[in-house]
Structures are given as C-alpha cells and as structure tokens.
Amino acid sequence: MREYRILADQRSAEEISDLLLDVGALSAALEDADADSTDEQPLYGEPGLEPQTQAWPRSIISVLTADGFDFQAALDAAVAQAGCEAPKLLETSDVEDQDWVRITQAQFQPSHVSPRLWIVPSWSEPPATDAVIIRLDPGVAFGTGSHPTTRLCLNWLDENLKPADNVLDYGCGTGILAIGAKKLGAGRVTGTDIDPQAVEAARDNAERNGCEADFHLPESMPEGEFSVVVANILANPLKLLAPALLGRVAPGGSLVLSGILARQADEVIAAYRAADPGLPLKLWREENGWVCLAGTRSTQAEA
Numbered sequence: 001m002r003e004y005r006i007l008a009d010q011r012s013a014e015e016i017s018d019l020l021l022d023v024g025a026l027s028a029a030l031e032d033a034d035a036d037s038t039d040e041q042p043l044y045g046e047p048g049l050e051p052q053t054q055a056w057p058r059s060i061i062s063v064l065t066a067d068g069f070d071f072q073a074a075l076d077a078a079v080a081q082a083g084c085e086a087p088k089l090l091e092t093s094d095v096e097d098q099d100w101v102r103i104t105q106a107q108f109q110p111s112h113v114s115p116r117l118w119i120v121p122s123w124s125e126p127p128a129t130d131a132v133i134i135r136l137d138p139g140v141a142f143g144t145g146s147h148p149t150t151r152l153c154l155n156w157l158d159e160n161l162k163p164a165d166n167v168l169d170y171g172c173g174t175g176i177l178a179i180g181a182k183k184l185g186a187g188r189v190t191g192t193d194i195d196p197q198a199v200e201a202a203r204d205n206a207e208r209n210g211c212e213a214d215f216h217l218p219e220s221m222p223e224g225e226f227s228v229v230v231a232n233i234l235a236n237p238l239k240l241l242a243p244a245l246l247g248r249v250a251p252g253g254s255l256v257l258s259g260i261l262a263r264q265a266d267e268v269i270a271a272y273r274a275a276d277p278g279l280p281l282k283l284w285r286e287e288n289g290w291v292c293l294a295g296t297r298s299t300q301a302e303a
C-alpha cells in the first residue's frame with residue numbers, strides 16, 4: 001500500500017479527492033495547508049484574481065492506494081475532469097497494510113478548541129473531563145476546528161454566549177459553530193451555506209450530536225433576526241455580505257466575523273461602519289495573524 005501527499009488548490013481539493021476515490025483510491029483525507037499561514041492572500045492562482053473568487057488557500061490531500069494502483073494516471077484523469085491546475089506531489093511512502101486506518105485516524109485527533117469545547121472524532125474516546133464535546137469527523141465541508149478562524153469564533157461563543165441566545169451561523173460549513181453554540185446553551189440555532197454539500201453535512205453533524213438546529217441554503221432562509229450572528233468566511237465576501245448579515249442582527253444582538261487577516265481588519269470594520277453605524281465592530285482577538293471582529297447593535301432605548 002502507498003501513501004501520496006499532494007498539495008492542491010483548496011477550491012478543487014474535494015473534487016480531486018472524490019475522483020480519486022471513484023477510481024479506487026482507498027482513502028483521501030484533506031487538511032489545511034495554510035492553517036497557520038498569513039502569507040499574501042490568495043495563496044493560489046494569479047495575483048490579479050477577483051476578490052469574489054478568493055477562497056481558502058491550499059489543501060494537502062493524503063491519498064492511500066493499494067499496491068499496483070496507477071496513482072499518476074488517476075491523478076492526471078482527475079485533473080483533466082476537474083479542469084484544475086495539477087496538484088504538486090509532496091511525498092510518497094510505503095505503508096504497512098494494517099496501518100492505513102491508524103494513519104487516517106491519526107490525522108484527526110481530539111482537540112481542545114476553547115475553554116469548554118473539545119472536538120472529538122467518532123473513533124476517539126471523549127476526554128475524561130466535564131468538557132463539552134462536539135463529535136465531528138473530517139468530511140466534505142470546511143470546519144473541523146483545525147483552522148484558527150474557527151477556533152476564534154468558538155472561543156467568542158464560549159466566552160460571550162448568553163443562555164437562550166438564538167444564533168445564526170452564516171457560512172456554516174460542517175455546522176461546527178452552530179453545534180458549538182447549541183451545546184453551550186443557545187436557544188434556536190440556524191445555519192446557512194451556499195454549498196449544498198455543506199448544508200447536508202451540517203444537518204448530519206447536528207443530528208449526530210443530538211443538536212436541534214436547522215440549516216438552509218441562503219435562498220431558503222426563513223425571515224428573522226438573531227441575538228448572535230457569526231460568520232467565518234473571508235474578508236471580501238464578508239464585505240459584500242454586510243447588508244445581509246447586519247440585517248439579521250436584532251437590537252442588542254452581536255455580530256461576530258472571522259476569516260479576516262489582521263491587515264484586512266480595518267477595511268472590514270470600515271465597510272460595516274458605512275453600512276450601519278449602529279453596530280460598530282472592533283477587534284476581539286487575534287490568532288496566528290487571523291482576527292475575529294465583534295460588535296453589538298445598540299438597543300432602541302440606547303439609539
């Protein structure tokens with residue numbers, strides 16, 4: 001059995017993984033290649049890329065194959081079908097047959113992401129503490145707690161959520177923020193994502209965690225305001241989404257944004273101030289060059 005580790009543009013990584021699995025690869029695990037990087041953004045493609053097309057930078061795909069599998073031919077075919085740039089081969093190694101499950105699982109272990117919250121995959125025992133556990137396995141959607149921006153949002157929720165706050169997770173990915181909010185005591189929890197696979201994954205993950213939460217595509221989102229709106233996307237889409245996100249924050253409610261590099265914080269704060277001076281955003285916290293911005297809408301009595 002062989003393991004191949006390839007570096008791919010994050011936008012095509014899932015499709016490449018799926019195509020390799022379709023033609024017989026035994027497993028394909030994705031991890032962020034740039035989780036701790038604050039290099040120029042975007043980290044792929046040409047410098048002139050339009051802001052709307054920026055996505056998360058690069059993924060490492062670890063692919064396990066049986067002996068005799070023609071990995072290069074399978075990769076070439078996947079690249080041709082996906083119409084993307086060819087991933088870069090980082091390394092290959094021989095793997096003992098009995099080790100492949102262990103290798104796959106070793107890539108994702110329990111992690112302590114905020115004072116109370118742990119992310120625990122299905123193959124691990126929960127830590128023997130009074131921790132609040134989110135059960136989550138890596139899959140098709142973004143959000144396993146390995147990225148600093150996800151952890152920043154979870155920490156904001158852990159430290160600031162009030163009992164029975166109702167929460168909107170905008171750009172929910174796996175639903176990790178919605179599930180975390182519910183486990184921390186939120187009331188009604190709703191999530192949305194433009195990616196139908198993410199909406200599906202979030203529903204499955206909420207059910208697996210025994211969390212009552214509903215997830216919708218943006219066009220099917222029910223009307224209504226929330227006491228907490230959290231969105232971990234990227235600076236440019238967040239600026240475009242300002243009216244939509246601000247319109248969802250109830251009087252006295254909070255808006256929490258991440259997916260923003262430290263050097264982009266001022267421009268995002270300015271865009272939101274221009275769209276609605278009644279909800280001033282401030283830097284809440286920074287981790288590894290990524291920031292979380294947060295602010296509270298004044299109540300009618302204060303306005």
Ligand SMILES: C[S@@+](CC[C@H](N)C(=O)[O-])C[C@H]1O[C@@H](n2cnc3c(N)ncnc32)[C@H](O)[C@@H]1O
Pocket residue numbers: 056141142143144145149150153169170171172173174175176177192193194195198218232233237241259
């Ligand atoms: C970085 S992931 C965040 C996932 C998860 N909330 C977390 O914190 O780890 C951003 C998610 O936002 C979604 N997204 C991007 N643009 C969006 C938009 N305009 N409306 C809704 N979701 C969007 C993406 O599909 C992706 O799942």
